[in-house]
Amino acid sequence: MRELLKSDLRRILKDKLFLVACILGVIFAAITPLTNKLLVVALDINGDTMSLSSFAQSKDMFFSAFSLGGNFGLLLPILISIILCKDFSHGTVRNKIICGKSRSQIFLSSFFSGTIVICAAMLAHALITLMISLLFFPYQADPFTASSFLYLLISLLFSLLLYVFVSAIISALSVLMKNTGLAVVLFVAINFLFTIIGTVTTVASIFIDPEDSTTVKIFEILQKANPFLGAVIGRGTSYSLTDVLCILIPVVAGTALCIVLGLTVFKKKDLK
Amino acid sequence: MDYILRTVNVSKRYRADWVLKNVNMNIQRGDIYGFVGENGSGKTTIIRLITGLISANEGHIELFGIPSDSPEITAVRKKIGAIVESPSIYRNMSARDNLLMQSTILGINDEEKIKQVLCDVELGELYQNPKKAGNFSLGMRQRLGIAMALLGSPEFIILDEPMNGLDPAGIVGIRELILKLNREQGITFLISSHILNELALVANKYGIISHGSLIKEITDEELRNQCRPTTVIEATEHQALWDLLSKDFPAEDLLHLARGVRITGAVELNALLARIIEAEISILSVNCYKTSIEDYYLSLLGGGRHA
Numbered sequence A: 001m002r003e004l005l006k007s008d009l010r011r012i013l014k015d016k017l018f019l020v021a022c023i024l025g026v027i028f029a030a031i032t033p034l035t036n037k038l039l040v041v042a043l044d045i046n047g048d049t050m051s052l053s054s055f056a057q058s059k060d061m062f063f064s065a066f067s068l069g070g071n072f073g074l075l076l077p078i079l080i081s082i083i084l085c086k087d088f089s090h091g092t093v094r095n096k097i098i099c100g101k102s103r104s105q106i107f108l109s110s111f112f113s114g115t116i117v118i119c120a121a122m123l124a125h126a127l128i129t130l131m132i133s134l135l136f137f138p139y140q141a142d143p144f145t146a147s148s149f150l151y152l153l154i155s156l157l158f159s160l161l162l163y164v165f166v167s168a169i170i171s172a173l174s175v176l177m178k179n180t181g182l183a184v185v186l187f188v189a190i191n192f193l194f195t196i197i198g199t200v201t202t203v204a205s206i207f208i209d210p211e212d213s214t215t216v217k218i219f220e221i222l223q224k225a226n227p228f229l230g231a232v233i234g235r236g237t238s239y240s241l242t243d244v245l246c247i248l249i250p251v252v253a254g255t256a257l258c259i260v261l262g263l264t265v266f267k268k269k270d271l272k
Numbered sequence B: 001m002d003y004i005l006r007t008v009n010v011s012k013r014y015r016a017d018w019v020l021k022n023v024n025m026n027i028q029r030g031d032i033y034g035f036v037g038e039n040g041s042g043k044t045t046i047i048r049l050i051t052g053l054i055s056a057n058e059g060h061i062e063l064f065g066i067p068s069d070s071p072e073i074t075a076v077r078k079k080i081g082a083i084v085e086s087p088s089i090y091r092n093m094s095a096r097d098n099l100l101m102q103s104t105i106l107g108i109n110d111e112e113k114i115k116q117v118l119c120d121v122e123l124g125e126l127y128q129n130p131k132k133a134g135n136f137s138l139g140m141r142q143r144l145g146i147a148m149a150l151l152g153s154p155e156f157i158i159l160d161e162p163m164n165g166l167d168p169a170g171i172v173g174i175r176e177l178i179l180k181l182n183r184e185q186g187i188t189f190l191i192s193s194h195i196l197n198e199l200a201l202v203a204n205k206y207g208i209i210s211h212g213s214l215i216k217e218i219t220d221e222e223l224r225n226q227c228r229p230t231t232v233i234e235a236t237e238h239q240a241l242w243d244l245l246s247k248d249f250p251a252e253d254l255l256h257l258a259r260g261v262r263i264t265g266a267v268e269l270n271a272l273l274a275r276i277i278e279a280e281i282s283i284l285s286v287n288c289y290k291t292s293i294e295d296y297y298l299s300l301l302g303g304g305r306h307a
Helices: A002-014 A016-043 A047-052 A058-064 A071-089 A093-098 A103-136 A146-177 A180-206 A213-224 A241-268 B043-051 B073-079 B095-106 B111-120 B138-151 B168-185 B220-226 B238-248 B269-278 B293-300
Strands: B003-014 B017-028 B032-037 B058-063 B080-083 B156-160 B188-192 B205-210 B213-219 B229-235 B254-256 B260-264 B283-290
Touching (some): A002 A071, A016 A058, A058 A146, A071 A103, A071 A180, A093 B043, A103 A241, A146 A180, A146 A241, A180 A213, B003 B043, B017 B058, B017 B188, B017 B205, B032 B043, B032 B168, B043 B058, B043 B156, B080 B138, B095 B138, B111 B138, B138 B156, B138 B168, B168 B188, B205 B293, B220 B293, B229 B269, B238 B260, B269 B283
Parallel strands (some): B032 B188, B080 B156
Antiparallel strands (some): B003 B017, B003 B058, B205 B213, B229 B260, B229 B283
16 A cells, blocks of 8 residues: 555656646745735725735635635646546556555555645645735734634644545546546536535525524535535634534545545446 | 466456357466457457456456455466556656656565666666656557566566567567566466467467457467468369379368469478379479468458468
8 A cells, every 4th residue: 555655646746737736836825915915005905994804814815725616726636636537547557456456555545645745735835825925914813822823723624624525526536437537527517516506505695584593504504514615714713513513524424425435436447 | 287367257248248258268377378369359358357457247267276256366466467458657757767656566666677677678778768658659668568567577477469569670579578588487478469470489378269259279289280281283284283183182181273272281292293293284383381370360260261
């Protein structure tokens, strides 16, 4: 397994697309804080207004960088899924089977290597975003305390868990489809579908009667539990138990489902 | 007998089409098994089954005595090296990087071995060359694929059309490499090829497959006995020649051609020619040749030159 993981990591890191992803990661990391700074300058927003606006806080920019529907959050999994699918389209997955590696090992190695690369790249992208944004904006409106640091760490963990889920989706799609184009299209479709559902629930919640507490609660949970909406992570100062459950349950269940699906399908799949 | 591979009543279907039907194939240790069949006959499907890329619908495979449904089969595959259809290489990597990837998967970290296998397939000059494998010629890719198959020091090597895309010198090089590995290291080979006469220069056993069925397994010696010498004599008076030869040879060994007669089997040529001349028949031409594996193969498939 360790040998497979090493070779998969080497394969991903040696691919030109990974270099493209790194360049895009840096460009997109710079775009958000620079655009926000431009807006602040262009609209001549003073300090009082700034303290109210979320786009003028480094914390928000940092956690927005992890957004699944955002620029790099959408692009990176697509690029990694193309690299993972190459193992099937170039037939190099055959080498692993002929070398006596089990299909479970091959799938898990692909998933773990994808996860490591995606999480590391997303973390680097978010940290660069944070560093650039800190040049122009404060981290948050309130003073940075020990609890803020703890919140930052927990939020970071949740954000990375989100990308473990994404990695599980693209690993499952790559073995299900064995075709780069189809895997990418399906991933984008899944992403768009959940983003649309998230938008619909958000819009619908505006029109709900605030007196109807049950419906309000249901819509709140629907929004929080949508991993592609990123409605909770890094948006406040602390997490309630409902928040934690809403973040963890879909992500953990989704990851487990994708891994089981990927393993089951790959074990039975005929390879060319 | 020490069997490296046995397929027992193996059948495979894709949807409703049976692409393999009850294939029973036996390869012993030390064999160079030539696998012969027309396009779409099922050669690559068998190779995929052996290498674990697909599974059989019926029957099973025994690799080094381990049945394919045993959990040990995965570990046993470490003893094989294979090229299936086309070499599985990383096109964005150099030859050395490809071999490094393969050695990482195999869990060996031996630069010397990488250098050695590259030299074995006459790609030694590529060890330091950063040229990407995607820019290699077909022949170079084929050789790199063979180098990758050799890296794990396998006991059994499966080569699917290894001569494809190779120039004449490359074909000779691969042939000599196969013979050397078989002779010096006792490596068993399963080689599928369309270039039958080329295969005949290395193989000592043949499996002939047609429409998903293994129609014949034959040793080199048996094949040599099957491939009898043939003599074609053309004459102006071909009817008279036919009448003369009909007295001396069994009917099944003779074939009346448009301008002469074909005799299958050994003949005392000098004596025969003397008799023809004595009968005052004017000989136009005499051709002697031995039927090849190609002739034998075509005759098995029910066509071709073999009478």
